[in-house]
Amino acid sequence: MIKRLAFGGLFILSCTFASAQQLARVQEKGLVGFINKDGSFQITPQFKNAQDQSEGKIAVYDGSRWGFVDKDANYIIQPQYVNAKSFSQGMAMVKSASGWLYIDSLGQELKSISSKRVYEFNDGVAFYRDATNLVGLINNKQEVVLPPTYDVIRPFKDGYAKVAKNKKWGVIDNQGKEVVAPNYDDIGDFNVGLVWAKKQNNWFLVSGQKEIALPGISKIENIENPDFVLVQQGNKIGFMASDGKWVIPATYDDARNFQEGLAPVKLNGKWGYIDTTGKMVIPTAYQDALSFSPEGLAAVKDSKWGFIDKNAKVIIPFQYEITAALTFKKQEKGFIDGLARVKLNGKWGFIDTKGNLLGNKWFDNAELFQN
Structure with missing residues (x-):
């Protein structure tokens, strides 16, 4: 029987986990196992399905129900779920007969603040919706990081996420702070302090409240290096710096x-x-x-x-x-x-x-x- 708990001290203790050795999920003759970096089996193929290892735990499917094992294939949480996701921030999403819910590392059920559904944790936060159907953020203690504010929040990448409000896009960080105001028709992934954005047919490089218009540009790729941003002009591609100046002309x-x-x-x-x-x-x-x-x-x-x-x-x-x-x-x-x-x-x-x-x-x- 799973016990219902409010988020609190017991949960904080369950978040304390040791760093795990790296494992790779492999499949052999229809069964899933895990190998170490020396190529040896840490867990021989024996499960019908499994998620990747996360926080020293592995969600596995025995052909009937999902449960969780450690790196030695010993069950930490017995198979009892219709579905299960990997652990993140000391909790996992699991699906019981009544729907999706959170559990801690002991398998104890954690009551959710959300009135709609529960979401996986990512970069320390999870989405939640209230009766307004807007989306906000909570942390792993069920504390509200960001009240329901946006129509859409995309999954976080390296601490930042795209958000939409009234069909306009911007960027927030995982503390709920608006990094780029939702003023654009489309926007890229925020990285190295920079993001591309688009209004109608006009392209911009945006850093915080500063935007640089790039006339004549037809596309910008997601930015990995602010000194060499991949930019398309017509049907050719070159590289620009974050100040909007060409460093390598569009000739490719x-x-x-x-x-x-x-x-x-x-x-x-x-x-x-x-x-x-x-x-x-x-x-x-x-x-x-x-x-x-x-x-x-x-x-x-x-x-x-x-x-x-x-x-x-x-x-x-x-x-x-x-x-x-x-x-x-x-x-x-x-x-x-x-x-x-x-x-x-x-x-x-x-x-x-x-x-x-x-x-x-x-x-x-x-x-x-x-x-």
């Missing part, structure tokens, strides 16, 4: 963000790489190309995907697929913390920077490593 058919001092660019149907001065340092020779990772490798395509270094030397042969299927939750491609998820002959696995297969194992499906 396509381009991706700078990472590790280089950016992939496309000309005449082929991809290569330029440096921050606009000099072509790796000739356009590839069908596709992604940004360089901190490991100094980039995924490039020549019928299949392989990996090159900054001297264009092929380090890992062209033999893989790297585009994740719709079953994957995490779509990041290329090397992440020394490993890249790749597909070969219909199976998924992880390779290191020398092309060695992690654990010498391939799987029917494999998610990225998570804490």
Whole structure:
């Protein structure tokens, strides 16, 4: 029997959790398990379904009900739910016969402030709606961070979220503070103190209350580097600084963000790489190309995907697929913390920077490593 509790001291204690080792969810013969970063099984495939590990707990489905296990597959909360989401901020959303609700790490039910429905926690907050049908924010103690104010709040990314009021878009932080007033017809993801926004057919770079109009611009990509913002002028792409001045003219058919001092660019149907001065340092020779990772490798395509270094030397042969299927939750491609998820002959696995297969194992499906 699940007990109903108000949010309070017991819940605060349940929020104290140790950092967990990284595990990757994999599927083999229709069953889900988890591997360590050495490629060994931490949990052998045994569940019909599972969520990614989060806060040292894993939501698992035994074919009948969802429950939660630890990293050794011992049940922390017995299977009893119709559905379950991963833990966040010391709580998880679970679905019982009566609907969705919150539980703490002991499986105790937590009464929700929301009069409509409960939402997953993200960046320390969750949405809630009251009778007005507007949306606001609560923290994991059910304290109101932001009263219901907006018609829409999109999921938070790195502490910021898009919001809409009266069909106009702006940005708030996870304390409910309005970072960019909702004055725009469309808006991007706020990052590095900057965001793109659009009014009618006019594009802007916006930082707080300051906006820079960009006449003649037809598109701006989400911003990763304020010194090199991907901007489209007509049907060509180049890079602008946050002050709206061109740093690399719009001469490319396509381009991706700078990472590790280089950016992939496309000309005449082929991809290569330029440096921050606009000099072509790796000739356009590839069908596709992604940004360089901190490991100094980039995924490039020549019928299949392989990996090159900054001297264009092929380090890992062209033999893989790297585009994740719709079953994957995490779509990041290329090397992440020394490993890249790749597909070969219909199976998924992880390779290191020398092309060695992690654990010498391939799987029917494999998610990225998570804490």
